[in-house]
Structure formats: C-alpha cells, structure tokens
Amino acid sequence: MAHQTAAKQVVLGSGRLLGIQRRIDAVELLGWLAVLIPALSYVADGGLTNLSDAGSWFEVINRLSALIGTSMLLVHMLLIARIPWLEKTLGLDKLTSHHKKLGKPVLYLLLLHTVTAVVSYSIADSVNPLVTLIGLVTDYPQLLLATVGVVLMIVVVISSIRAARRRMSYEAWYLIHLVSYVAVLVAIPHQFELGSELLASPWLNGYFIALYVYVFANVVWFRSLRPVVASLLMNQRITQVKKEANRTTSLTITGRRIERLGAEAGQFFMLRVMAKGMWWRSHPFSVSASPSKEIRFTIGARGDDTAKIQDLEPGTRVILEGPFGVFSEAKRTRQQVTLIAAGIGIAPIRALAESMAAEPGDITVIYRVTDTSDAALLDEVKRICQEREHDLFVLTGSRPNGPGFMPAQQEGERQQPEYQRLLTIAPYLLESDVYICGPGPWSESVLHALGKLHVAKDHIHLEEFSW
C-alpha cells in the first residue's frame, strides 16, 4: 500500500505486484460468483431432475437463462455504478470494457429466457407459441411489462453495437442508453411475483432483492447524487482558464476542501460544466497537475464541447465525478519508471512526473510531439524534469509512413526498428513500470514495440484519452 506521508513513501516490489493481482482476481471472481450462485441454487434444488421430454428441457433452459441472465445483468450494471472499491481495483476503463463485453450475452440470455418460457408453456398447452405469448401478456400485466423491458433492451444493445455507434451522435446513444434503466425496472415485478424459483426459495428471493437494492443504491448515489452534493458543498467552480500551446486550455477548479475528493496524479474526473448547452453531459479529463487545494485539467480542443471550454468564464460552476482510474502510482511496483506521452496525453504524464516518488534518474519521460513550438505543457514538463532530475526526451518530427509512434527517420540515418530506438533512449525500460498515454493507434504502436522487448503486461499501464 502506498502511504502518503509528509515525505512520500511508496512500497514497491514483487510482493506488492502479487497483492495487486490478487485483489483483481478476487474482485473478478466475486463477479462470476454472483452470477453462479443462483444457478447453483437452482441445480441443488433439484432443478435438473425430471428431464423427461422436450417441454421439461425448455423449462429448465427457461429457468436457468432467467437466473443467470438476471444476475449477469445486475453485475453488468454494477460495473458502471462507479463504486469506489471496484473502481480502485479495476479502474474505470477496465470496468467499462467488462460492461461492454457483458452487454450482448446478457441480452442473449434474457431473450433465450423469453423464448423458452413461451415455448415451454405452448408445449404444455399444445397451442402455437404466438397464442401462448398473447395469452401470457394479456393475462399477466407483469409479463406485459417484462416484454416491454426485453424489447427496450434489444433497442439499447442495437444502439450500442459498433456499426450503430458510428452512425449515431453521442447524444442519441446516451439518451437511448438511459432507457436501459427503465428496461431493467419494468422487468422486476414478474421476477418476484411470478418467478417460481424466487417464490419457492426465500433466501434466493432475498439474494436478488439485496442485489437489486445494492446496484440501484450505488448507481443513484455514486452516479448522480454524490457528485451533485459534493459540488454544492464544496462550491466547485472554475477559477482560471488559461490558454496553452497547441489549442489546449488549462482549467483550474477550486472548492472548499476539494482535496477531500482524494485525487491522485494520473487519475481523471468526469467533468460536467454547468454552462448553457454543456450541463447535460460530462467528459473525462485527466488531472494535469499533482492535485492539491486545486484541481487542474489540461484539455485539447478536439470537437464537441472541448472547443467551447476555451471560452468559459471563471466562476462557472462544475460538477466533478471521480476521481477515477488506476493509471497512477497505485499500480507501480518498480523503482524505475518510464512515462511515454503523445499530444494531450501529456496531461496525466506531467502530473505523474511531478508527483511520483523518485530518486534522480529513476524516471524517464518520453514526450512525442509534432513540433516543439506547439507542444502542450512542454515548458512545465521541462522544468519538472530539471528540478527532479528525470531524464526527458522530446521526440519531434512528422509521423512515419505506416504504423509507428516515433518520428520518421531521416534518409541518412541508420534505419532501426522502433523498439531498438526506444531501448536506446530508455535503457532501464526492461526494469521499469511503463506508463503510456496518447491516442489509440499511437498507443498500439508503443505496445507493439514493448511486446517486441518482452516487457511484462503487469508493468505496462495504459490510458487512452479518447473513449
């Protein structure tokens, strides 16, 4: 554990790495366990006996897909509930990617449940499934609601598949995604009022009630109430808007005891600016200076709201949700550190360079820019590296033809693969924790080079700033 005392102390070493891995494994196992428990309870209750004919098979699939699908849906929601203990272990980006991966399986399971339920009843009734469906939906209002829920879920998942996301504005996707809460809520009555397993087993009933309450309480508190309450209590406001180089802007946010948010260098916040046309959506921004009594973001103008940020007036109220991310000292297990940034990715890297515990020479900073005259925060990075005696390499030049994260090599230069060039710059790379922040394709190239050098994944820490 990292202890922040007056003189900063960080515990490093393989024991710490093991501890981090164990915590991640434990959390992920807990997620799987939450999904497995209802199914096991069903099986232990004799659910798999009496499998005599097609109808009973449909019934078993119906029950199992309902139990697994529902608990998976709850885990799926838990992943985006912004729960601190989960976030500190896995980090928001990993939670989000798990959430994305679970979306389709959850829908498939719940569709399977819907279809097998109708089919098994239609077999029992020996009428066609459509008649059964109409009968069920008209006789049981709970089932009508649940059917509406599953249709809404289909809409939400379709709107989230990549092809649809590309054609759709973020706004449209966001609004449709909010509907998923409705889809989940309207499906609840039929589970508790008609669900045979839940009615039969009080403890399974309690298990699902507890899970629902936990998920919704966390979503409501951490996603909406807490950020608003904190913003009002702390009076979070923009106190400074400073134009930097390369169409970037630094925003300084202050507030009463804002340090209580507990942000660390390398982390980010979801920033919601309470200005006209911007208040309804938040954006992720990395902290660009070691957080203290104030929190500073450095933001590149790249479309949508980020362009408007340059014109914000000091005094504008903001709502900070966070801090998020484990792209911080929390994941560091080695003394040597290599920080690699491109473009506006320098923001969290600068904060890390400023605040990481280090002896002179422990930290190597590599900053990839097109042009030094137009590099964000370059002066600050230079000053920090000079004061703290980090090695700084600013890689200037145009992009190579084809993939690559380094500047194109000149005609006369000795042609070398990028990983060798990287090793020349940062000879301690193989004994380092490597922190990478930059655009997606560029980060891929860095990862490729690190792969060639066999740098272990446990020591590579990545934050993409466009997601």
Added chain:
Amino acid sequence: MRVGTRIVATIVASSSALVAWSIGQQSTPPDLILVQASPATTDSSASATTKPSASATPPADNTAGATPAPLAPATGNTAGARPAPTSTQAPTAPAPVAPVVVSVTSDAITYKYGTVQVALTMTDGAITSVKMVQGDASNGRADAYTSLVDATLAAQSTNYGNISGATFTVDAFKKAVDNALAKI
C-alpha cells in the same frame, strides 16, 4: 485474471456444479413441474363444455384474495353433476344446536392446464372443507391441490402464497375458491 486463478476457479466452479447436481438428485423434486404436456384426458369433456362460463371471469385478477370474482351466472355449466347451491339451514330455531352448514360448488375455472372446480363447505361461517370436483391430477398437481386445500383451510381465504412451479394452477384454484365464496 491470472491464468492460474482462472484454472483453479474453473475447477472449483465445475466441481461445485457437480456437488449441486448431486444434492439436487437427492432432494425431493419441486412440488410441481408444469411443463409436461397436460393430457387433460379425464376432464376433457367437462372442460370443453364449461369453457364459456369460465371465460367470463376476467383473468389476472388473482392476487387480491379479498375481491370476489365477478360471478358468472350459473348457466352453461352443463357438467351435470354440479349440485345447485344447497343450503341446509336450520330454521331460526331458538335452540342453536344445529350448526349452519352451507355447501357450494364453484364455477369450473378453465386455465392453461385444464379446469379447476371446487366444492366448498362452510360451517358457521368458517370454511371447513374444500374438495376437488375437477382438476387434472397429473404432474404432481394432486399434491398441489392437497397443499392448497390445507392452505385455504388455514387461511380461511385465498390470501396465501404461491407454490413453486405451479403459479397458474394456484391462480386457478384461488379463483375457484373465491368464486365459491362469492356464491354463498
């Protein structure tokens, strides 16, 4: 997740699934398994003839035991065996020795798995007996009726819970009892 953890977790998960399965084999099967196609042979003629009257009862009005089901007129119940509401009332005698016994038969309630019809007896205002007049006994439904009769006698109403796997049968049974109660 690390590879080792994943392997261990998979082994543990599958062995616990096995354990759960073997526990399930030993445990008594759930009260009912509804899925098997109900033959409905025994009562087919009755259910066919009683369908019109039963359809007059709105479905889904199952939860509130207090609301008496809207009463369909007893016409159309050509099941023959159905006795008219017989009341053996003691004529306002001063000696309250003879208990007031009322017997009534419900309408035949048709639902997805067949037909349920009950004969209900009330003695001095208390439900003292519920008998099945019609009811498919396959797939463990006979057991369900036993529990439902017990529950009705205990609760003196249809205000009790559900039986696992028998939601629809329970609903139909409750409707039949409510219907009978409303006739008294």
